[in-house]
Amino acid sequence: MTNVRREKIRAAALADIQAATAIAEKAEAEGRNMTADELADYGRAMTRAKDGREQLRQLDTDDEVTRQARALAAEVGGAPGTGAKRLALTGAGRKDSARVIAGKMMTSDGFGGRKALTDSGSIVTPVPIQGDVASMGRVPASLLEVLPVLQHDLATFRFLRQTRRENNAAIVAPGAVKPTSIFSVEGVPNELRVFAHLSDPVDKYLLADVASLERFIADELLAGLNAAVEDEILNGDGTAGHLRGLLATSGIQSQAAAADSVTTVRAGVTKLEATGHDASVIVLAPADWAEIETARNTSGAFDLAGPVDRAARKLWGVQVVLSNTVPARTGLVFDGSALAVDTDRVGVETKWSDAGELFDRNQLKARVEGRFSVSVFQPSGVVALTLPTA
Numbered sequence: 001m002t003n004v005r006r007e008k009i010r011a012a013a014l015a016d017i018q019a020a021t022a023i024a025e026k027a028e029a030e031g032r033n034m035t036a037d038e039l040a041d042y043g044r045a046m047t048r049a050k051d052g053r054e055q056l057r058q059l060d061t062d063d064e065v066t067r068q069a070r071a072l073a074a075e076v077g078g079a080p081g082t083g084a085k086r087l088a089l090t091g092a093g094r095k096d097s098a099r100v101i102a103g104k105m106m107t108s109d110g111f112g113g114r115k116a117l118t119d120s121g122s123i124v125t126p127v128p129i130q131g132d133v134a135s136m137g138r139v140p141a142s143l144l145e146v147l148p149v150l151q152h153d154l155a156t157f158r159f160l161r162q163t164r165r166e167n168n169a170a171i172v173a174p175g176a177v178k179p180t181s182i183f184s185v186e187g188v189p190n191e192l193r194v195f196a197h198l199s200d201p202v203d204k205y206l207l208a209d210v211a212s213l214e215r216f217i218a219d220e221l222l223a224g225l226n227a228a229v230e231d232e233i234l235n236g237d238g239t240a241g242h243l244r245g246l247l248a249t250s251g252i253q254s255q256a257a258a259a260d261s262v263t264t265v266r267a268g269v270t271k272l273e274a275t276g277h278d279a280s281v282i283v284l285a286p287a288d289w290a291e292i293e294t295a296r297n298t299s300g301a302f303d304l305a306g307p308v309d310r311a312a313r314k315l316w317g318v319q320v321v322l323s324n325t326v327p328a329r330t331g332l333v334f335d336g337s338a339l340a341v342d343t344d345r346v347g348v349e350t351k352w353s354d355a356g357e358l359f360d361r362n363q364l365k366a367r368v369e370g371r372f373s374v375s376v377f378q379p380s381g382v383v384a385l386t387l388p389t390a
Contacts, residue, residue, distance in 0.1 A: 006056060013052030020045035087144040087341060088128035089226035097128045098218035101350050102210055117208050117364070122351040127151070127343050127370065139313045143230050143321050146281050148340045150375070155192045155344065159375040160185045163251070165275070188375070192344055193243060195228050196369030197221070204354070204362050221350065221368040231325040233341065233374045234283070234332070243373055246332060246339070251379030257388035261292050261331075262307060266316055268333040268383040277335035277381040282320045284331045289313075289322055291390050331385035338381025342373040 023042045027034040034042060088094065104123045107116060129149060140146050164184035172178050199220060207213045238244030246252065253275070255268040269279040284292075292315065293308060313320045318333065326332065348370040358365055376382065 009052050009055050013049045013056070016045040016049040016052065020049065085129045085149050086147060087149055087226075087229075087343070088130035089144060089222055089229070090141040091145075093128045093130045094218050094222045094226070095214070097125055097222060097348070098214045100125055101217050102213040105213065105350075105352065106210060117204055117213065118352075119204075119359075119364075120353045120355070122349060124347050124349045126347045127345075128348070140319065140321050142226060143233065143281075143283055143323050144226060144341060146319065146321055146336060147233075147374075148336065150340045150342050151345050152192065152342060153345060155371065156189065157191075157342070158187045158189050159377065161188045161251075161376065162378045162380070165378075165380060167276075190342065190373055190375055192342060192371035192373050193232075193241075194369055194371050195225055195232075196367060197224050197228070199366040201358055201361065201363040201365050204364050207364065217350065217366075217368075221366060222348075225348070225368055225370060227325065229341075229370075229372045230323060232372075234323065234325050235327070236374075245374065246334070246376065246382055247330075247384055249376045249379055249382065252376075252382040252384055253380060254384045255386065257386045259388070260295070261288060261387045262295065262315065264385055264387055265292075265331065265333060266307070268331075268385045269316055269318065271383050272333060272335060272381065275380045277338065277378070279316075279318045279333050280336040282315055282318050282331065282333045283323050283326055284320060285326050285328050286322045286324065288329065288331065288387055288390075289320060329387045329389065331387055333383045333385060335378070335381035338378040339374060339376045342375055344371045346371070 020042050023034065023038050023045070027038060088097070101123055105118060105121065107118045127149075130145075162183065162185050164182050166182040168179040168181045170179050199216075202216070207216060232243040232245055234245050235247055236243035236245035237248050253268075253271050255264060255271060258264040258267050265282060272279045293310060307316045309315075309317075313322075348368060350366065350368045352364050352366040354362075354364050
């Protein structure tokens with residue numbers, strides 16, 4: 001469609017240029033100046049041709065924006081409109097990863113007999129990624145499930161952060177100066193950090209059963225990694241060895257406590273909407289969400305018929321994600337397009353060993369690690385909530 005439109009605009013502009021040229025050449029051939037009518041016709045034709053040129057330039061700009069959007073979508077892992085990709089360190093995604101890791105940790109006896117757990121080794125599995133959680137029709141189990149993921153080739157990188165957003169688009173009279181909108185950005189250096197932990201020594205035969213091994217990997221190693229990444233994304237203070245998390249990012253908005261928690265959250269949503277953002281996620285501690293769910297109105301009945309959707313875990317129509325790492329009486333509401341989780345293309349490494357005294361005790365020790373960070377592109381798309389005292 002765009003190509004057809006471009007050709008129509010180009011053809012019309014060429015026709016106007018030819019018409020203007022014909023008027024000028026006619027007067028020149030007759031050895032005279034153009035008449036008033038000819039000057040008017042010439043001016044109108046040239047104006048239309050210049051407008052056509054500007055439209056073609058705008059189409060080129062739109063195409064470049066679309067190209068960049070598609071490139072970003074490919075980086076994230078999906079085409080525009082199909083939903084971004086998310087980390088899958090919870091739920092089914094974590095179980096699938098554990099199953100793959102456990103399968104590679106087992107070895108056959110070579111005679112068709114049962115598999116046994118190897119004594120040591122290292123497995124690198126791709127960072128577990130899943131489709132947009134909203135399209136999966138279930139309540140997200142972790143903050144990481146609702147944040148888009150960007151994968152990087154290098155551990156150090158830069159991203160663009162918006163520092164000012166002033167839209168001055170308006171109707172412009174012919175010949176008048178067009179207004180300038182200010183969308184200032186700055187390049188922000190960022191770095192992937194290694195998240196890792198070790199298990200206690202575990203008896204080899206306790207893990208020999210594949211099902212037990214899968215549960216151990218999923219419930220302990222991968223779940224612990226997920227919790228650590230989520231904690232830093234929310235609370236990292238930016239000091240040495242830490243991410244600069246959402247609550248410590250300069251430029252985010254804040255919402256003071258209102259009459260109650262439900263009203264406070266609504267005020268935070270309003271702040272996002274007032275700055276041109278869409279509220280897509282609310283982050284609350286489990287106890288604070290329970291207080292909202294069990295709030296009673298003046299008649300003594302539960303207030304679930306109002307802004308709270310218990311089945312979908314939504315408040316004011318916005319998805320609520322519970323986090324054990326967000327501070328009590330603190331919450332967040334943000335536009336999901338304003339930030340992203342960063343990781344590499346290497347994946348999550350799981351390594352186990354029976355070195356040293358572990359060999360004498362027939363024990364294994366496991367280590368899991370991956371590299372992650374967070375980028376906040378538009379701080380105004382994040383609102384920190386201070387909930388009133390319960």
